[in-house]
Amino acid sequence: MTRLLETTGLVAFYGDAQALFGIDFELSAGEIVAVIGANGAGKSTFMKSLTGLVKSEREQIHFGGAAIGGLPPAEIVRRGIALVPEGRRLFASLSVEENLKMGATAKRRGPWHLERIYRLFPILADKRAEPATALSGGQQQMVAIGRALMSNPSLLLCDELSLGLAPIVIKEIYDALPAICAEGMSIAVVEQDVSMARQVSHRVYCFQEGRVSLHGQSAELTREQISLAYFGI
Amino acid sequence: MNASAAHASSRERDGSDLARVERSTRTSHAALVTGLVLVALAATLPAWAPAEVASSWMRELVEIACYFIFAMMWNLLAGYGGMVSIGQQAFFGIGGYVMLALGNFAGVNAFVAVPLGALAAAAVAVPVSFIAFRLAGGYFAIGTWVIADVFRLSVANFSAVGGGSGTSLTALRGIEKATRETATFWMALACVIASIAFVYLFLRSKNGLALLAIRDNEVAAESQGIDVRGMKLAVYVVAAFGCGLAGALYFVGNLRISPDAAFSVNWTAFAIFMVVIGGIGRIEGPIVGVLIFWALNKLFSDYGTWYLLGLGGLAIVVTIFFKQGLWGWAQQRFGWSVFSTQRRLRL
């Protein structure tokens, strides 16, 4: 399998405070990789580094063969990485459809377009003209995913999809992931729910205080291994 | 800032030092001594200055004092209170006109009327805040300007104080010129020392810490039990008092008042200039700013419009390229601190 994304010794800072201490991470085309860890472990910081919201050294992140660390977010989305941000962060002044259209700003070619998003999440078609923030949490999450898909990324990053959602809604959303992956899109999910993370992914990375404490095949890792790595005992 | 350097150097020392809070630096001690010397010099000026220049020097120093106090108050309000106002001239004018009214119509000694004018300005600030605090940020700034304009227009239509063309301060007629000028000068000096002392002590106190907390994060400050609204009102009223004091003092020196002079936005414009050049949020900022402003004034004010144009341009350049002002830049570069209101944790 071709290696799509690779980070080597990735570090990240918020001002003087260091959040990541050298992350080695890799992801191949068509894979779903889960990132788990306690709050403050650095998972979101990792996502932000990949998308350029947090600065890093150029050579620390390689995507599609090119070094992309520290490039502006607009450039990174043009190269094919899209983020479904933590907390959705939809545009409050825009309708559902306008939010989706914003995702296509980068004008990348690919299979995803408005009608296909509506086929994936039919409820959004009914509510397309409504202000995006008037929808329920689960529906907003669908809009956020759809918005990211509209840029036709080769790598989709999902930061805490299940945050604040009811279990049945979480399941509905995760059930949609295989359809997204079908054409070869790769996905990295940050997920609090460890069992959901293992179910949905091929491989798992566990973060602990800014470092990778464990990684391996989702099916092979044991519960004890994960607990140890999660809590750093 | 210098936290990592301090941290690193303290690691090298042996661990027997207890953690302590440093409140002053060597520079600040040196400055205190210099300041006292300057004050002594200034207070005795009528004695040692040559007769020909004593009068004009004193008048100039009174003017500088007024600009300085106004700038200090604007600095307190914006830099520490987080409220940027383009309307402080309202209180400057109120201070001036109330002083004049008390002097001309109520027979109050003009020098006594100065602090009374300031008190009036402070009193007016309370209902004004009720309106002004409806706005925030940039719109608060322009809103205060509207309010100042209301005062200007109201007074301009008030014939008892000369309407639009203004009137003279008659209360000091009959006092000999030299005496009047010396008394005004000493009063100005007293006001300057009082303002510096007051602001300095205030900012070193618990209230000062609370103010900094509010400036950094209002919501967090509120959750710590700080009465945000109360503190903001207090700062606004204090700043109004100070501006009123400057105004009353100015017109005691000037003897003639008019709405356009008293309520002119130029007062705030110059204060902004002085504070921005000197560095906002630092006590030394207005001092540095007023000195630079005065120097520029002396050298270039003959060029009229070009001088003002230059001031405006300088303010723009400093804001964009020296975000901390010139004093702030020096402070970071060289670690100077004259009026230390900071607290350094030495481990």
Add this chain to the structure above:
Amino acid sequence: MSLLEILLQGLLLGGLYALFALGQSLLFGVMRLTNTAQGDFIVLAAFAAIAGLAALGPLLPAGRAAPFVVGALLLPISFGFGYALQRWVLNGTLGRDPLPSLVVTFGLSIVIQNLLLEVFSADPRSIETEGLNTASVALPGGLAAGVLPVGIFAVAVAATAVLQWLFARTAVGRSFRAVSDDKEIAELMGLDARKVYALATAIAFVPIAVAGVLQAMRTTVSPADGPVLLLFAFEAVIMGGMGSFWGTLAGALLLGVTQQIGFRLDPGWGIWFGHIVFLALLVVRPQGLFPKTRS
């Protein structure tokens, strides 16, 4: 003068105030920028038009059309000026702290006023309209209104409609709203916030240019007029309610009417009355007449 006439004059005056205010509303809506030089830019445009008329004199069509030709030429220049101003001066001042943008625009205000004073002196000037500013048109009900004020009113309504349409229905407007909602995520979508802001300011400078030319045709302008116009623009925006161009128009009309009422009561109290009504509305209904609620 009857109440109806006062109302009419007030509404027509409000039309001009709307042109003063639309740019202000746009800048604050998109990037939370408070432009204290708004009035000065309007005056600058007016003087640019006056200078243009003088310089291009023989090349222009004779008669009443000349000012409009110069005005039309001024629009793209104004657009470019706004773009450059934002891109290279104002973009550096944006952020959570409102002070830098306030100080820089305030500095610009002083620079513009003194520059105009140097070049044009303090004398009030106006654009020669060959009687257009005194021509009147008869309206139903026995009322009469000036042709120019009616024209200004029509332009104001058109400008409001165009801006509203731009924001609500175009991709450009969508990008403005997105950047204003969440700049970070907008950049994640592929937008360059600096360029979006520059385009917004460029667009904001078009009504500024129009307002300047029309103001100089309607009455006289002098270099120190800026601050007065700024306060009117600001009052219109606040009274109308933030986030809505129609709201800004409504606020401007309200201001125009209250000022006219004040003028009729006593010539010295016109502007004062406008201020008082503004402050009263601020106390009673701080969100303005037609706010678009934004969480």
